[in-house]
Amino acid sequence: MGDLVLQQLANGLSVGMTYALIALGLTMVFGVLHIVNFAHGEFYMLGGLVTALLTSRAGVPYLACLPAAAILVAAAGWATDRLAVRPVIGRPDGATIVLVATFAAGLIINETVLATLGPAPIRVDGIAGVVKLGPVSLTWQRIFAIVFGILLIAIFQIILRRTEFGRQLRAVAQSDYASRVIGLDVERIKSLTFILAACVAALAGALIAPILSFNAGMGYHTAIHGFVVVVIGTMGSIPGAVICGLGLGLLESVASIFIGQEIASACIYALLIVTLLFRPNGVFSRSA
Template sequence: MDLIAQQLVNGLSAGVAYALVALGLTLIFGVLHVINFAHGELYMLGGLVTVIACNLLGVPYLVTLVLAPVIMLVVGVGLDKLAIGPLLDRRDGLSDVVLSTFAVSLLLLDLVLAVVGPAPERVEGLSGVLILGPVIISHQRLFVIVLGFILIAGLDAMLRYSRFGIEMRAAAQDRFAAEAVGIDVNAIGTRTIMLGAAIAGIAGALLVPVTQFTPLMGQNVVIKAFVVVVIGGMGSVPGAVLCGVGLGLIEALVNIRFSEGMTTAIIYSLLLVGLLMRPQGLFGRAAR
């Protein structure tokens, strides 16, 4: 029982990371109908910014939580202007973007591997632990869970109540109508990619003290984020959050009895069952 409680806490922090990465993916898909294969590398770059800022430049860890998303906003603009925006107007634009973002993913991964090397890097986050009976929670893990949910709630409020959120949802629901009422859908697309990149960046910065930095950390997370987005429903924000957190919890619980390989097999089995039984995802709309 104690082990289950401990694993639930661990799974919750991993689930928040999956949810944040999946949120960016699903927002970009919802507005642009584009699958961003470079999204894992945006998460990894958030972690890399934290490593460089904390370990090389001596910047306090909490400051990097602002620095990483700000830098990733700029990376998001670059990604849009170089690998997404110019290709979308082509006849086979959507499939071209799959290839271009995949190319960006490999480029960034190999570049970071070449410069930093494959060895894991530690980053000191918040120190100390909280002991709740049999459950031990590091302050950093608690911080990931609390800040992660605050970010998710803030994002939800932004989507519901801000002008940008309303225009973004309008562009996602009906691009033609959004253009017809005067919404600059190209600008909304760029801002959505920037937002997705910033969320991935802050998720990377949050998780690096828990998981350590490796250039492959993005690949590991993004594959699970894809599972989350497909099961939750492509373009569905509640689907990304609930399935992301759910996947983290399921993974942690299954890990109690089974090896990591078996856990991965179970997750992909869930993906296959989901695709067969409900291809639009748990929270997605069926195609008309």
């Protein structure tokens, strides 16, 4: 029993890393654009899709798929921003309409993929091999997902803290208006943020595809998990997203030993509702 729990904890870490990456994008888009992107999960799905198609149909080596996924999904992110976000957020009821617009964009992406490929999962060959660490065995793919995830988060922090773009991004997050006054191209920074978030989601999808295999519905469910993470970890908070993402992965993984995957999800969703009702600004906020 103890071994099983340890094994599930190890597995949960890699899944939790993808939740953290999804939540990172959601929280960043919320922080800078002040919107919740309901299409975000589909970028993750697209990342998995690119990897699945390239490895299984074109025989491209797995590692080469990662940059391809990032670039192609960046294009999808750019298109979504252009068609569904940018034209709507400035309008009087934009805050409401943009929810619907991103939801519609997500639906378009998801249903197109579903209708083209069908609901059957596609197996993705990642990095082969298994490592034994005492009672726990981990595939190299899972280890790669964890390491790559940590690397992404680190790069992210460097971009945010050390680069000109990062400074501009933080300025826009603080005050849209003041950033305009000092002459920043706010629209461009917002678009870049949106695209960057889409890239990170795509990489998360590409990392998880060999572990859980690809299916068209993966984006929807992971997006809900992403919402759980950002709400509990406080919208707009990057440490909150990372910590809660990992925590959720571990919790879900261990809980699924006892109550099954779906019921575990339902319990986590219920936790979200409770959090929303009693601490709507998240656990990481200073005051409720």
